[in-house]
Amino acid sequence: MATDLTDPFNAIVDAPFDSALSERYLVYAMSTITARSLPDVRDGLKPVHRRLLWAMRLLRLDPASGYKKCARVVGDVIGKYHPHGDQSVYDAMVRLAQTFALRYPLVDGQGNFGNIDGDNAAAYRYTEARLTQVAMDLMAGLDEDAVEYRPTYNGEENEPELFPGLFPNLLANGASGIAVGMATSIPPHNAAELFDAAILLIDQPGADDAAILGHVQGPDFPTGGIVVDSAAAIAETYATGRGGFRVRARYTIEREKGGGWSAVVTEIPYGVQKGKLIEAIAALVNERKFPILADVRDESDADIRIVLEPRSRTVDAGTLMDGLFRLTDLETRFSLNLNVLDATRTPRVMSLREALAAWIQHQFVVLKRRTQHRLDKIVDRIELLDGYIVAYLNLDRVIAIIRAEDEPKPVLIAEFALTDRQAEAILNMRLRSLRKLEEMELRRERDALEKEQADLTALLGSDARQRTRLKRDLAKLRERYGPETLLGKRRTLIEEAAPARDIPLEAMIEREPITVILSQRGWIRAMKGHVDLASADTLKFKEGDGPRFAFHAQTTDKLLLATAAGRFYTLGGDRLPGGRGFGEPVRSMIDLDHDAAIVALLGAGASERMLIAASDGRGFIVRSADVVAETRKGKTVMTPRPGATLVVVRPIAAEDDYVAAVGDNRKLVAFPLSELPEMTRGQGVQIQRFRDGGLSDARTLRFADGLSWTMAGAEGRVRTESDLAPWRAARGAAGRMPPIGFPRDNRFK
Known part of the structure; x- marks a missing residue:
């Protein structure tokens, strides 16, 4: 069988390997960046999320309808729009429904959609879903030619390139993703604050970042917590589009009778799994790495309640929490990398102001397209109404023509100067429409449409009217997400706090008395308690070995070992081998030369x-502080x-x-x-x-x-x-x- 050389897969291309590889890898990288990992600044969605919501809309899963199995939705998505794995599509759908993952969920899930403990959702054959009102607001205008459509991957259907709705989804819900050579990480924000900032930008397009931050306080995570960065640090992060936010858990101190107390954590940082957090805290307790903490209990139900019990009531609450902030995920850092696709599908890092301005610009485009679409509909309707009115004014003649002519349409067009659409509409009229009051209703409808047409024409021709209209629409939608509503109420507190303090060694190690013994041959051990150094039974050594240094210390002490070469080493009192037996060679704990002679061993706090x-x-x-060494060397x-x-x-x-x-x-x-x-x-x-x-x-x-x-x-x-x-x-x-x-x-x- 002859080879078809016109087939590009059969053609041999003579090209340098490095250039061929780089070209193909660049194509793959751009596909990953623009069609998978980075959200669009205009609707804040990646293609998989956009296709999920579009498929649910076509299934009529609006908030007022019933639920449908997630398997049905996932099947439609991967069969018609998104030819990828069903599990990855379902995972994306699950996240859109998780109230602890999305500040404003776009999917209303019914069934097990996972929890904040880190448990996975049930399989899609068990769960059901429908759209939320937020998703409907995000898609508002799809039937009004507000955005462009494109063919699906197999060319059988069309899908929207983006969503036109007035909900600021990019900043309200945030986004995260890793592409090739770049990534994005955007925290969620409060929608009401974003609406206020957008209205400000419409009024004052030249407003600076400081003016925007007069409305947008900072991130607003679905799990609450406290952002403890300074106002200057937050402003710098938003102005550059790069940086991060320190997020702490929110806790209260509950006092008990007798002077006891416990710390109760009610909100944890965004993205932290409660189950793993409690495991990490419990490990600190079990391994005695944080002795001032006695116990941790999970008393959560629908609300988070993690109870932290101190070792004693004399423990300072601030010291306890600062230690946990440093050692666990009760304090995390959420990075900001506002890397998005702009209106030309080009990835770039924007500031908060630039992202808002790009979204507002998109909304002006949507407003014009929806207005033009409505104008076109009005023109079409007026054309038909004019034909109906002509028919009513000449009703007897129209009926006569229809009864007498085999082809009445050309006759009607010629006699009454009608268009083809008008003639067709007259011929399709029902007999019951030929009542006496119908003419008055037609004229009333035409007058209303002409008035609306004039208003819309004026709107298209005036930038000031467009700004006023957009502000009015934003203000109306803001009422649904206002701070007085359950969904719109700010959850994350913005409150500057100093970094968690360094916890003193005494708080990290349980203070206990020990007796440190170093033999002449370099074997070291620590016996519990302050034993009698003069007792012969206490200081037992291997045959041929004997005592060199022996003194009383505490487990919290740092010990200094000096050699004849002038080098000092540091040993932790809590890390010395136990007193049973003869101990261990001190050379196994520090990088001590084999021929190094030990000159002194004493406490650094002496x-x-x-x-x-x-x-x-x-x-x-x-x-003494200058000779403490931090390494084994x-x-x-x-x-x-x-x-x-x-x-x-x-x-x-x-x-x-x-x-x-x-x-x-x-x-x-x-x-x-x-x-x-x-x-x-x-x-x-x-x-x-x-x-x-x-x-x-x-x-x-x-x-x-x-x-x-x-x-x-x-x-x-x-x-x-x-x-x-x-x-x-x-x-x-x-x-x-x-x-x-x-x-x-x-x-x-």
């Missing part, structure tokens, strides 16, 4: 400042000179005013603390000068109290050298031999 010093006698003061604080290592990390008491340092050569020096600089990192300055050896130990003290140390022996006696004047010198001095009885290991106890 003091505001610390004294750190290297073996070569150089050191400085560092603030730690933070380099001291950079010792070659051959030197970090040997001293000591907290500084608030009352300390002097530094005492002792060298390997057993020389002691004391100098004012003010001579030591405060730094965030570096090598520091010389604390003590040595001829041989290096720094053994250093600490801070209150000069007036002297220097105390524990004597050797089982008694544990403490000796104090109250007069340190002989050892007082300037920073960097060599010092002199310590007092008699000073520990032989040259360490301050």
Whole structure:
């Protein structure tokens, strides 16, 4: 069989692959953008929604009629207008009926259409639907040549290119969609506010964004909630068409007898599934990630009621809610990307004012088309009325012609100067219409039509009359969606609030006493409670291992671990392994080098400042907050000179005013603390000068109290050298031999 080369599918095209691919992908992308994902600025609908409503209108599913199965509607849509999957079409239909998804639902559903918990709708064979009054307002004018029609995909029928109604659906119901290379996200708004802003724009076409925001407060979500952005942020978002809104749940505090209380959430942010929200809050309770919250209960019926119980009545309500705003979807961000198709089907991002202005411009076009359509109908009717009147004035002659002539139409046309339509209408008149009063009624109808014709002609010829007419029509429709009506009442509160506060660590972690133990080989554990550190039964270690650091702390504490290389690491007290067994290697919790020697382990809250010093006698003061590391890799604080290592990390008491340092050569020096600089990192300055050896130990003290140390022996006696004047010198001095009885290991106890 010969190949037909005239068939484009059989032709071989010699073209670069990249250009062929890009051209075809561009066609696909534009099809996705213009025919699937982005709404039209004039009616706010995507093709699937428009075809759904059109099919329901042809099925006469108006608000006054009965319901029909959704399967029937979906079948008509995919069979006649929208050749796509039945499930995707039904999903679109379900969303049009969900009161928690659409601010002004376009479909009135009967049956299970899903809920705010996130449950899916029943299958379309079980549910029924009809149009709402909002949908009828959106489609008003379809029978009056208000918009253009186009053939359906198979050419068997026609469908409207868009809807002409006066309802501002794009901004009132919002839209969302993802195309190729672009997306759209528009929140719903209050229709009454949009009508007011539109009337303002009709009166003052040059009104700026600030004037529009005098009427449009902000988004108006079907689920309520509170928009907590500032007026300036909202204005900037609407002026650019890009940005977002912070939306919080609305809650009340219910007081109980005895001083107890609970927070009751009555409205949640738009788009949040209540079931998943409660699961997330319950997970915080079960995993003890938010200890000040004791329980969460769902007591919702038709209205949302989520009860949050604090751990105790002393918990601050603001702290509890701020924590939940940060950790859960009780606060979300709804993005605004006002990307729509304009009147030329070109996608572009508009400001709020531009979108309203484009919709108003469309309404002027619709008004003119409907007016012209009515004028044409009037002209046709007047033509027929003139023929009827001629017939009544010459009734006997008309009857005679009809009775005598085989073809009366040409005779009537010739004798009375009638048109073909007039002659045909006369011949089709019923005998019962030939009563005496009919002529008067015809003349009365003609006069009324002529008056209406004059008014409509004047309307078409005057921009001022068109503006007045459109404002009147908008004001009339506004009454149906006014703030005093149940549907039109604003649901979302616009109330500026600061971002949710950072919750202190004490609120995030349950505060419990622990005993931190680090062995010589680097095994760490935390025993519950403040145990006796002197008890031999408490500090058990592996064979060949022994104690290195042991101290009391709290689970809310941050612990600082310092190495000889001058690097500091941070451990969370709540994340330490339990006290059973020997613990875990501390290297499994931080990125500690295998050969790194641990110099110190202490609580970050032990003091505001610390004294750190290297073996070569150089050191400085560092603030505890500056050495806290946020990652496992730690933070380099001291950079010792070659051959030197970090040997001293000591907290500084608030009352300390002097530094005492002792060298390997057993020389002691004391100098004012003010001579030591405060730094965030570096090598520091010389604390003590040595001829041989290096720094053994250093600490801070209150000069007036002297220097105390524990004597050797089982008694544990403490000796104090109250007069340190002989050892007082300037920073960097060599010092002199310590007092008699000073520990032989040259360490301050």
